[in-house]
Amino acid sequence: MKLIVVISDLQMPLENRRANRSLINFIGDRQPDEVINIGDITDYQAPSRWSAGTRAEFGMTVQEEAAYTRKNHIEPVRARYDGPYVLLGSNHGERPLKYLVEKAPALGGAEEYREDKLLHLGDYGMKFEPLSYDFAPNWTAMHGHSKGISLSRVAGGTAMNAARKVQKSVVMGHTHRAGIVSETTGMGASRTLTGVEVGHLMDLAKADYLGPARLANWQSAFGLFYVDGPMVTPHIVPVHRNGQFIVEGERYK
Ligand SMILES: [Fe+2]
Ligand SMILES: [Fe+2]
Incomplete structure (x- = not known):
């Protein structure tokens, strides 16, 4: 059967470096x-609406951050x-492209700031899916930021809201939350999403925008999916603050 690793929200250069390295080892x-x-x-950070008018906006860090992601995640993954x-x-x-289109539409050439171009994904043999990606029968992957998906405070609840909307798991x-929620409807030949x-x-510790208390209902984790024909089994793997995690009785660091 297939094993699929699903990772999210590294937010480089604000990533947990040790978690990134453990994952690359895994x-x-x-x-x-x-x-x-x-x-x-x-x-x-520079082209975000939170940075408008602040020093961060003038830091011109977009290319720098893209290069950091290539050097510290994409290249080491691709080496192994x-x-x-x-x-x-x-x-x-989407931030760099959106910023350019909104603030300097007359310049054109915005495609250079599309994420797949900034990260040179083609050079690394990686694919880019801007909206969603059907990776298994009746399952789709999406980032979760599109309009019309109502947020839930319960981990997994927002994804469940999206599942109801698209009628697929x-x-x-x-959301930066880690959880699994299911809902079964219909009698007899019932259906579970x-x-x-x-x-x-x-x-x-690097996320200054959370304020000094770093208060957030967020969980550090990634996903593992086993896919065997129509059978799909999702797992959540919690990642400890030291970047380590356990999969099937084995500890990765
Ligand atoms: Fe995020
Ligand atoms: Fe996001």
């Missing part, structure tokens, strides 16, 4: 059939794993 050791990165791989790696579109990923990131949120891989 991917290198286990050689999954596919890796799905569900977005917010790079933070792109050359299987399928798909990146999904996300709100942070959904795995997503964006599942929503999975795979958590984040940030280092909260």
